[in-house]
Amino acid sequence: MPVLSDAKVRALKPKEKPYKQADFDGLFLLVNPGGSKLWRFKYRWMGKEKLLSFGKYPDLSLKQARDQRENARKLLNEGNPTTRRSRSMCPHFMPTISPARTAVSPANKNA
Structure with missing residues (x-):
C-alpha cells in the first residue's frame, strides 16, 4: 500500500513553508x-x-528509507529504537550516569 513512488518524490517541489508528504506506516x-x-x-x-x-x-532512496523504517519497527518491538540506533551507530557509546542529587530544603539553603 505504498503511496509514494520514486517519480512522485522527484516531482515534489519546495513551497513557501516546509511540508510533509506521507508514504505509509509512519x-x-x-x-x-x-x-x-x-x-x-x-x-x-x-x-x-x-x-x-x-x-x-x-542520498537515501525510497527503498532504502522503507528498509530503515522496517528495521526501526523491528527495534521498536524489542525496545526503544532511538537508543539502540545510537548504540549501533557509535560503537564507543557509553551511557553516562548522572550523580545523585541531594534535596535542599529552604531551611538548609543558607547553611
Whole structure:
C-alpha cells in the first residue's frame, strides 16, 4: 500500500513553508523551502510521539528509507529504537550516569 513512488518524490517541489508528504506506516518525506528532502519516521513510544531522521533524498532512496523504517519497527518491538540506533551507530557509546542529587530544603539553603 505504498503511496509514494520514486517519480512522485522527484516531482515534489519546495513551497513557501516546509511540508510533509506521507508514504505509509509512519514514514514521510519532509520537503523544506530550500529544496532539501528529508526522510523521517514518526512513531509512538510509551505514549509519546517520537521522530527518527533517516537521511536526505536522493542520498537515501525510497527503498532504502522503507528498509530503515522496517528495521526501526523491528527495534521498536524489542525496545526503544532511538537508543539502540545510537548504540549501533557509535560503537564507543557509553551511557553516562548522572550523580545523585541531594534535596535542599529552604531551611538548609543558607547553611
